[in-house]
Amino acid sequence: MTHPDLRTSGAFSQRSSQPAQLADVLERVLDKGIVIAGDIQINLLDIELLTIRLRLLVASADKAREMGIDWWQGDPFLSGGRDGNGALEQRLKRLEAAAGIEGDGDE
Amino acid sequence: MSAVAEQTAWYVYGVVESSFASTLEARVVEEGELAAVVDVVPLAVFGEQALEEHLNDRAWLETHARAHQEVLQEISLAGPVVPFRFGTIYHESDDVRGMLRARETELTTALARVRGRVEIGVKAWAGPPPVQPARAPATGRAYLEQRLGAQERVRAASAQLAETARDSHLRLLSCAVEGVANRPQPRELTGRDEAMILNGAYLVADVEPIRHEIERLSADYEAQGISFELTGPWPPYNFVDEGGEQ
Numbered sequence: 001m002t003h004p005d006l007r008t009s010g011a012f013s014q015r016s017s018q019p020a021q022l023a024d025v026l027e028r029v030l031d032k033g034i035v036i037a038g039d040i041q042i043n044l045l046d047i048e049l050l051t052i053r054l055r056l057l058v059a060s061a062d063k064a065r066e067m068g069i070d071w072w073q074g075d076p077f078l079s080g081g082r083d084g085n086g087a088l089e090q091r092l093k094r095l096e097a098a099a100g101i102e103g104d105g106d107e
Numbered sequence: 108m109s110a111v112a113e114q115t116a117w118y119v120y121g122v123v124e125s126s127f128a129s130t131l132e133a134r135v136v137e138e139g140e141l142a143a144v145v146d147v148v149p150l151a152v153f154g155e156q157a158l159e160e161h162l163n164d165r166a167w168l169e170t171h172a173r174a175h176q177e178v179l180q181e182i183s184l185a186g187p188v189v190p191f192r193f194g195t196i197y198h199e200s201d202d203v204r205g206m207l208r209a210r211e212t213e214l215t216t217a218l219a220r221v222r223g224r225v226e227i228g229v230k231a232w233a234g235p236p237p238v239q240p241a242r243a244p245a246t247g248r249a250y251l252e253q254r255l256g257a258q259e260r261v262r263a264a265s266a267q268l269a270e271t272a273r274d275s276h277l278r279l280l281s282c283a284v285e286g287v288a289n290r291p292q293p294r295e296l297t298g299r300d301e302a303m304i305l306n307g308a309y310l311v312a313d314v315e316p317i318r319h320e321i322e323r324l325s326a327d328y329e330a331q332g333i334s335f336e337l338t339g340p341w342p343p344y345n346f347v348d349e350g351g352e353q
Contacts (some may be wrong), residue, residue, distance in 0.1 A: 020173075020176065020338065021297075021338070022169055022172075022173075023292050023296045023297060024228060024338055025172050025173055025176045026168070026169075026172050027289070027292070028176070028190075028341060028342075028344040028345070029172045029175045029176055029190075029192065029193040029344070030172065030192065030193050031192075032190075032192070032344035032345050032348070033121075033190040033191050033192040033193070033344045033347065033348070034189055034190065034191055034192065034213075034214075034217060034347045034348050035191075035192050035348060036119075036191060036195055036206060036210060038119065038194075038195040038196045038197050038206075039116070039196060039197045039198045039202055040116060040153065040154065040155050040158065040194075040196040040197075040198075
């Protein structure tokens with residue numbers, strides 16, 4: 001087998017003392033990996049939507065409220081970096097409606 | 108398998124070669140050359156509606172996302188695996204076999220792509236910009252000039268950060284078989300004062316070259332307040348999907 005056996009290489013011994021950041025784990029297991037439709041679908045497993053929900057989940061509820069629901073608007077990737085607010089707001093409203101997220105930031 | 112009152116389903120973590128599967132201490136469903144690494148899970152937890160509710164539960168999501176990652180991590184350190192996205196569930200083991208048959212070509216190609224390689228994450232962080240000593244403007248004109256000057260500095264600084272991120276990604280790519288610059292995580296997610304300017308993932312056969320490049324990048328950009336962080340090795344989550352088709 002040509003696969004490098006990293007368990008013995010010692011190159012990443014640091015990882016045992018440093019667990020992966022939750023955000024890094026969620027980003028990978030929810031957003032990456034091969035997507036194959038199983039029998040049971042997570043209906044809302046739309047990547048954009050999930051990214052937004054994920055951020056809401058990871059930020060503390062208080063912080064999310066404090067910041068309002070619009071704090072990702074500064075993100076050029078989510079806003080497309082070119083939208084006027086109108087298009088973005090519409091898109092968010094659609095996503096929020098689909099996610100059952102209230103516009104005022106309550107879960 | 109004992110008869111259980113509880114209704115269950117088959118949760119797929121990822122796919123490996125059958126020959127490798129036999130060396131794993133994991134439950135597998137084999138079909139020809141391929142094997143799915145699976146768990147039997149209760150439908151009460153992983154059924155469609157339950158799953159959707161649970162995804163809103165931060166503690167539940169963290170526990171199960173980490174469990175998914177840990178299973179794949181252990182396997183990926185020993186041999187090639189195609190990680191599945193969280194929450195791929197089948198009613199019966201025959202359905203899992205059907206998936207392996209239907210997706211044989213795609214899965215075999217993905218396994219070949221990641222064989223002997225691991226995914227390394229690299230993040231670049233930018234510290235806060237240096238504070239300009241503020242001097243009270245003497246006139247309205249001086250005030251406007253100060254404002255314009257400040258705006259110009261912000262523009263220049265952000266252009267420089269973008270260039271730093273681009274240069275870093277290209278240099279890291281030169282040590283990798285493949286690479287991707289993902290959306291940087293926002294501060295709300297990272298909880299850090301620094302801004303993430305690069306969130307890269309790189310598929311490498313050997314980790315030393317990219318480790319050294321990170322050291323060189325750190326030295327080159329230290330004066331600009333940029334720091335680099337390596338994570339992994341990860342299962343090759345970023346390098347198994349051909350463009351995210353369903």
